[in-house]
Amino acid sequence: MHELSLCQALVDQVKEVAMRHGARGVVQVKVKIGPLAGVEPTLMESAYPFAAAGTIAEGSAMMLEPGPLTVRCLECGAVTEAQPNRLLCGACGAYRTQVESGEELMLLSVELFTA
Amino acid sequence: MCDTCGCNVTPGNRNLAYTPVNGTTAVSVLKSLLTHNNTQAEHNRRHFEQHGVLAINLMSSPGAGKTALLEATIEALGKECRISVIEGDLETENDAERIRAKGVPAFQITTGTACHLDAHMVHGALQAFPLEGFDILFIENVGNLVCPASFDLGQHCDVTLLSVTEGDDKPAKYPVIFRAADVVLLTKTDLLPYLDDFNPSRAEGHLRSLASEAPFIPLSARRGDGIDAWLDWLRGQLKTVRRGIPFARNQTTPVQVSG
Numbered sequence: 001m002h003e004l005s006l007c008q009a010l011v012d013q014v015k016e017v018a019m020r021h022g023a024r025g026v027v028q029v030k031v032k033i034g035p036l037a038g039v040e041p042t043l044m045e046s047a048y049p050f051a052a053a054g055t056i057a058e059g060s061a062m063m064l065e066p067g068p069l070t071v072r073c074l075e076c077g078a079v080t081e082a083q084p085n086r087l088l089c090g091a092c093g094a095y096r097t098q099v100e101s102g103e104e105l106m107l108l109s110v111e112l113f114t115a
Numbered sequence: 116m117c118d119t120c121g122c123n124v125t126p127g128n129r130n131l132a133y134t135p136v137n138g139t140t141a142v143s144v145l146k147s148l149l150t151h152n153n154t155q156a157e158h159n160r161r162h163f164e165q166h167g168v169l170a171i172n173l174m175s176s177p178g179a180g181k182t183a184l185l186e187a188t189i190e191a192l193g194k195e196c197r198i199s200v201i202e203g204d205l206e207t208e209n210d211a212e213r214i215r216a217k218g219v220p221a222f223q224i225t226t227g228t229a230c231h232l233d234a235h236m237v238h239g240a241l242q243a244f245p246l247e248g249f250d251i252l253f254i255e256n257v258g259n260l261v262c263p264a265s266f267d268l269g270q271h272c273d274v275t276l277l278s279v280t281e282g283d284d285k286p287a288k289y290p291v292i293f294r295a296a297d298v299v300l301l302t303k304t305d306l307l308p309y310l311d312d313f314n315p316s317r318a319e320g321h322l323r324s325l326a327s328e329a330p331f332i333p334l335s336a337r338r339g340d341g342i343d344a345w346l347d348w349l350r351g352q353l354k355t356v357r358r359g360i361p362f363a364r365n366q367t368t369p370v371q372v373s374g
Contacts, residue, residue, distance in 0.1 A: 002229075002230060002231060002262050002265065002266075006148050006149075009148050009149070009150075009151055009152075010148050012151070013144065013146060013148070013150075017142050017144060021140060021142060023140075027139050031148075036290070036291055036294070037265070037291075038261065038262070038264050038265040038291040038292075039265065071326065084290045084291070085286070085287040085288070085290040085321070085324060085325065086324050086325075087290075087294070087324065087325050087326035088324060088326065095323050095324065095327075095328075096326065096328070097326040098326070099326075104147075105147060105148045105149060105265075106145060106146065106147050106148065107144045107145070107146050107147075107148060108143070108144065108145060109141055109142060109143045109144055109145075110141070110142045110144060111139050111140070111141045111142070112139060112140050112141075112142060113138060113139055114138065114139065114140045115138030115139075
């Protein structure tokens with residue numbers, strides 16, 4: 001529900017990077033959204049062009065980098081894949097686990113027109 | 116298909132379309148999209164700690180009993196500590212008025228259409244709402260099981276309420292918000308005799324499946340059952356903040372469970 005405001009924050013960061021590099025335009029931005037970030041990737045994709053409109057990022061593409069959800073078991077040490085509502089250890093079934101990856105909500109990289 | 120709006124880019128050719136070509140530069144950033152909010156939240160947290168105030172974020176679906184819990188908490192704890200409340204709702208001053216009727220200062224944030232509070236809204240409220248002389252600040256978030264979980268406000272602890280009228284699989288349906296909780300309160304337990312399809316141990320089982328070790332406390336704000344366990348948990352958190360132990364909001368490790 002708050003994907004548009006996240007896209008606005010994203011565009012602000014992209015503008016900052018573009019300015020620092022003296023870019024003429026933005027080709028694409030690469031974003032990672034983990035399954036536990038609480039954000040719907042498809043809504044981010046549809047909100048992005050609106051947030052980018054009228055800025056240097058207008059017309060750029062958003063690429064979503066899929067991120068796996070993995071947990072590390074505090075009992076047996078195994079790192080296994082998990083589901084958002086089932087974060088148990090895939091090896092021994094223990095519930096004392098820590099999420100290793102899957103919470104990311106991150107701007108990974110920006111590709112700029114610099115020539 | 117055209118060459119201007121991006122409709123010519125398909126999953127099959129996307130990699131080719133966005134391989135850097137002459138005149139483009141790829142810049143690695145690796146920065147959280149919530150950096151702006153998180154910086155403000157950290158500022159709020161330091162502000163609370165400088166005043167020795169324990170800040171608690173209350174989250175639940177609308178109507179799960181957040182305000183009723185606050186009323187019962189104020190009645191029980193009002194003599195031993197000084198409480199203040201920030202209320203978040205889309206519209207109306209109703210909840211703040213209920214809290215003020217208990218003799219406790221309350222500041223109402225009306226968010227308009229925004230579905231959650233963020234760190235900047237709380238900071239704005241703090242400008243109009245001095246913390247001097249208080250022990251606990253409750254921030255009652257907008258009733259919503261989705262968005263509030265993503266925004267750090269600067270709180271020390273997250274409390275998620277689940278009322279027995281909602282269904283015991285809520286933690287499985289809304290994992291992000293229940294996983295964020297440092298304590299989960301099962302509210303309105305006085306209604307359990309009328310709701311034979313709600314099984315409290317099944318609800319707790321769904322919570323444990325989220326790798327959560329947060330205490331699960333059944334209570335009825337109306338009758339007072341279970342309130343003592345909640346108050347003891349609160350007193351433990353208050354001790355921790357008074358000892359000056361820094362809190363970090365960490366969604367994977369329950370924070371300071373027993374104080």
